[in-house]
Amino acid sequence: SCDCGCSSTNSCGKCTSCKSCPPSDPCSGVSCGSNAYCSGGSCYCNSGYEGNASSGCTAVSKDPCKGVSCSGGKVCSNGSCVCPSGKKECNGSCISSSECCGGCPSGKKCSNGTCVTDHTHSYSCPSGSQASSCSSSQVQTGTPSKVCSCGATSGTCYTCRAKTCEEQGYRYACNNTGYVGKGSPCDGKYKECDCAPGYQWLPTYPGSREQTCQIPDKTCSDSGYYGGSSCSSWSGYSFERCASEYGQMGSSCNAAGNVGSGSCDVDSWRRCCHQCSGSGT
Incomplete structure (x- = not known):
């Protein structure tokens, strides 16, 4: 008997040849996952998908650097390995853009990534x-x-x-003989100006910061500074602070040789002066 039927018989009606049976479907009974198909009894992902075809496939990632591994300090960009910003490639690795790949020959030096003539001058x-x-x-x-x-x-x-006295923000007076600069009140402080050439600093009050410029070796005694008569041959002004620790000077500031007629208030600055000139007064 033929499994798939008879293809020919004799005159007596007996089967002389059998029909060939069609091949069985290898995918019959095979179940594939989503976005997959069966072929030859096996499951495959559809085009544009990846993953396990038996359990289900997912769309292929659009990241061109996915799975790309770079070396030599390079990074992946659009699927290719390149040196990052500020770097350049040198023999497969990345170096600073300011370096010269492989160094420079004799007589040259590296300058901003380029070999230039090495000047020995300073x-x-x-x-x-x-x-x-x-x-x-x-x-x-x-x-x-x-x-x-x-x-x-x-x-x-x-x-x-x-800096000048004014630029340093001090209060000073520079308009007198032996001084250099311009007088101006600044910030309520006091600082001496520089002496002109040929002059030197001399204190005008014991224990005080005030000084006056005087020609060397020509001095005036304390009494001569403040209205006395012991002046040598020189010209200049002295300064004194009218303050409680020195005693209030009074309405005229000084009994003799004063400049100005106003009073010196406690803790205020005023020019209390006696000009010494000639051979003495």
Whole structure:
């Protein structure tokens, strides 16, 4: 007997050949997951999907760097390994953009990532300037460049001058003989101005910060400063503070030689002066 039927018989009606049975379906009874199909008895993910086809497939990730592993300090960008910002590739690794890959030959030096001629000359500040910035007691007047013996310039130098009494925010008087500067009240403080060339500082009151500029070796005694008669041959002014610890000076400030007619209030500054001149008074 034929399993799939007879294909031919003889005159007596007896089967002489059998029909070929069709092949069985290998996917018959096979169950695949979502977004998957069966072929040859096995499950496969549909195009554009990935994962386990038997349990279910998911859409392929759109991240081009997924699964990409970089080395040598490189990072993945759009699926490719590249050096990060500020770096460049050198023999498969990343180095700083300011470095020269492989170094520089003799007579050259690396400058911002490029090999340039190595100058052996040194740079220095022009005369009258300094390499460091001006101090708090100075005023910057210029910023000349450092000069190389080869003629090139590079870097910054500073020209400075000393601050004046006014720029330092002090109260002072500079309009008298031997003084340099301009008098002006500032911030309620007192600071002496610089002496002019040929003058030196001398105190005008024992234990006081006040000073006066005087030509060396020409002195005036304390009594001569404040209206007495012991003056040598010189000209200048002295200063005294009208304050409680010195005793209030009164309405005229000084009995003789005073300048101005107002009174000196306690703890206020006033010029209480006697000008000494000639060979004495």
